[in-house]
């Protein structure tokens with residue numbers, strides 16, 4: 028098993044010990060060309076990241092040698108598959124700073140993880156188990172979110188409010204693309220039961236002050252749910268140290284497979300929460316008219332779970348650990364700083380996110396004056412540059428800034444400074460194409 | 466593909482100076498359509514009138530006006546503009562026929578180049594069909610028209626007696 032700290036040869040200063048070529052060689056897809064021979068410049072890792080050979084190999088190895096249903100079956104393969112699955116759980120839980128492997132529930136992605144929490148709270152509302160009481164919600168209770176949330180950390184809370192009669196409230200955003208915390212003591216109050224917020228915005232790149240929000244929530248006894256989708260893949264994250272009650276992330280954004288993600292939950296809470304999905308594997312005892320439930324994490328993993336995907340995600344965190352998360356973060360910070368500097372030096376570009384490379388990660392969104400984001404994206408695509416355009420599942424955020432759509436470049440450890448140059452050149456081509464032919 | 470083939474001059478011209486833009490009275494139905502993947506929006510109004518007053522069947526009902534307002538990329542804006550040129554003044558039956566041809570071309574993945582006799586400037590959008598992600602852009606206004614027209618003709622009251630009403 029891989030150690031949790033960077034191995035020898037890694038420094039936390041970024042570039043010097045950083046072997047970009049060796050890393051890129053681990054991602055065969057980066058060698059391909061697109062749109063008639065243009066080298067692929069993949070700047071859409073915020074949507075989904077590419078996978079290194081060790082991840083692909085780990086899945087392949089598992090499928091060709093150990094495949095079987097986990098936690099079932101009396102045969103050797105079942106035993107091996109279960110060991111692989113649980114070993115992945117252990118390594119991933121360490122990677123995110125969970126005190127124990129039992130505090131990591133496998134889900135299909137972050138969206139399912141957040142829904143799991145919201146539905147469990149909803150189920151608690153209709154449960155008469157005494158231990159469910161602390162999760163019950165009703166009229167007068169408040170759930171607090173932020174205006175920068177991905178729909179995945181907004182819509183489930185809207186729905187929970189609708190079902191229980193609780194009230195949804197939210198932090199606004201400042202003109203310089205940060206959370207507006209000026210009314211935090213009013214917003215997080217004695218009626219607040221849940222505070223759900225993102226660690227790092229998938230549009231703005233803004234990293235939120237988790238400690239301050241957790242402290243305010245704790246003071247009033249509210250539970251915290253962190254959307255860690257965009258932080259866990261890109262920087263060292265220690266969830267226990269952050270002190271959040273729950274956190275959600277997706278494998279496909281952290282060099283791992285799609286179809287697997289995770290919910291971190293403090294054991295004390297998980298062990299009192301009612302299940303979300305029910306059926307096989309999550310029970311303790313089943314009678315014809317009622318059932319009792321297994322301890323976490325099994326309680327929240329109904330049915331035969333994903334296996335090769337979990338194994339692949341285990342390999343992904345090994346890969347990231349080998350690089351060293353501080354090194355990954357430093358490299359991405361360098362790319363982000365350079366992109367911010369280059370893009371803000373162009374006329375007619377408006378950054379939608381902090382222009383200062385402080386408390387922000389590698390999602391760089393912008394609008395080009397007079398050219399719709401879709402049209403910019405089309406020209407970029409023609410140059411081989413893959414970005415995302417649109418509202419990036421953060422429609423309220425876009426509304427807040429009075430824009431319909433943005434162009435987003437997002438970085439991962441395999442990107443390079445020269446790719447940022449290609450991006451910036453392509454943006455200028457788009458300006459010329461739509462401005463110049465007038 | 467050259468970007469000039471996708472973004473033909475006709476498209477850029479319509480984008481820069483869209484025809485029949487703005488919301489006008491009178492109208493029969495107003496609809497609001499969005500493209501949920503990118504957030505583009507259009508509000509579109511349709512006014513229908515009888516060729517021969519009182520004849521009532523869809524074949525003789527004419528599209529007297531299409532007006533619209535929206536936010537969107539050059540493809541969606543230009544496509545809506547071209548659509549108004551093509552459909553205003555046609556009978557509903559003719560208009561829906563043109564719409565079907567345009568839709569078939571736009572969703573053809575590059576296999577249907579479009580009949581200029583029927584689609585006029587609309588054939589400039591044939592290139593869009595090679596970019597599946599942009600097909601919805603090209604169809605946004607057309608789908609809004611189809612919806613507004615269907616709502617109007619399915620309303621029990623004689624369409625020509627209605628002006629200024631609004632649904633959606």
Ligand SMILES: Cc1ncc(COP(=O)(O)O)c(C=O)c1O
Pocket residue numbers: 073074136137138139177179180225227228229254256257277420
């Ligand atoms: C901040 C944030 N939250 C949640 C999600 C949802 O992730 P998934 O679609 O993998 O469930 C994403 C990914 O798009 C994201 O960027």
